Amino acid sequence: MLAYDAPADSLDECLRLGESTIIESMRRFVCVVVEVFDDEYLHAPNEEDIARLLAINERRGFLGMLGSIDCMHWRWKNYPTVWSGSFTGHVNAPTIILEAVASQDLWIWQAFFGMPGSLNDTNMLHRSHLLNNLATGEAPKVQYSINGHHYTMGYYLADDIYPKWATFVKPIRSPVGRKRQHFVVQ
Known part of the structure; x- marks a missing residue:
């Protein structure tokens, strides 16, 4: 079933x-x-989980980070043939998309699964429960300061396909200096 x-x-x-x-x-x-x-x-992360995630990431040099976000396409071997068009995207085979947010210890604390493979990471944002929570103000409460600026919303590490929103921090392609090595794209 x-x-x-x-x-x-x-x-x-x-x-x-x-x-x-x-x-x-x-x-x-x-x-x-x-x-x-x-x-x-x-369960969605509770206050204790959020505090643990923030503390771990702060020790790693990522003050205010809640986790890494990305989408992946899973091939769907035994798909209903009538759905092949909407579930076939750049992979040229029917796939189902999984959007996940994971911590450094691979705790996947948010997963959104089942969207058609014809979508990409950006299209998923319009359907994602995580981003819906951000838009409605139900996101985890996070407060931190960097270089004298106070922030009230956590962020996620994301790849280049995600939009330029304050909640996504993207890697630096050509880092100069040791501090920027954290964000290197390999």
Whole structure:
């Protein structure tokens, strides 16, 4: 059901299970995923998480950084043929996009999955829950000062395709000096 986005009654013959058994199995699977991962992974960062992220990133020289943001295309092997056009983009094969924000220890604290592969990182911003929260003022509260300027919004490390917004810090292509080496694009 998850892999093919198919209703239970369409799977009964290939799985040799009744529709009610398939639905009950799916319900139990989802309950176990929530039970196992809810406390640590299935929540937006709370104040304690934000404080931890900010402290770690400050020690690394990134005052006010909440994480790194990027999108990736996952190839969709068994896609419904009628959807191939909207899910085919620059990869020339049907893909599904995952937008994620991760910390330095690879804690993915925000994920937005399932958009068609015909979109790119910039198009994803118009649909992203993370950026919607920024626009509505529901973003994590962050306060820090750099060179005498006070900031009230955290930022994310992003690649060049993202727009020039205050919430995205992009790498420096030709860094001069040790301080700028943190932002080198390799």
